[in-house]
Amino acid sequence: MDWNAIIELDKQLLLVLNGSDSLFIDGLAKTLTAATLWIPLYISLFYLVLKNSDSFMKVLLVLVGAGLCVLIAGSLDDMIVKPMVARWRPTHDNEIGMIVDVVNGYRGGRYGFFSAHASNTFSIAIFFSLLIRSRLLTVSLITWSLVNCWTRMYLGVHYPGDILCGLLWGGIVGVGVWLLYRQIYKRLFASKVFVSTYYTTTGYQLVDVDVVISVLVFTLIYAIMRACFYLYA
DSSP, rough: OOHHHHHHHHHHHHHHHHHOOOOHHHHHHHHHTTTGGHHHHHHHHHHHHTTTTTOOOOOOOOHHHHHHIIIIIIIIIIIIIHHHHHOOOOGGOOOTTTTTTTTTTTTOOSSSSSSSSHHHHHHHHHHHHHHOOOHHHHHHHHHHHHHHHHHHHHTSSOOOOHHHHHHHHHHHHHHHHHHHHHHHHHHHSSOOOOSSSOOOOSSSSSHHHHHHHHHHHHHHHHHHHOOOGGOOO
């Protein structure tokens, strides 16, 4: 396997996906990539779990699972993998750094392999998709993760290879944490299967799932509105 050829292809793909001549898209990408933008989503997921759990231990178990996703998928990447691999972000790469299109001077940290944005968001998306079992929520959360991945390449702070590896690791972590969650849940609580037009098969009310979907939609609308200000700034 010719790694040099793969790395070169990775750089060329990044230059295709990076940047544009649109100030609106610049603003949209910069807005969507901010972790603080998605705080309402996290709150709505917590609300969903809290509303549909009949004990503190069940809520705590989900919170521990979500925390493990973030810790294993993202924090270990930032603390161990990135400094160990030490692959420069495109914006800091001596070969292409000067031709990468950046927005408002944003270049990120020094190292970029692999993408913590990709691994974090995808692990959370997979964990909650398996937990709640709503097709609409699954599509929405995976789309949310992929949108975050797009912003990282558009802004030039991650190569496609960084994103792909981040998604792969995030998916493994999400499934692994859910399997651990399921085993602990079975030991502590009686398993139930819900057959109803008002609940998912794991017992989450569809009306509460709709709250999370609505929060995602309104967050996207807010991001679009905020991006419009880049046109007049």
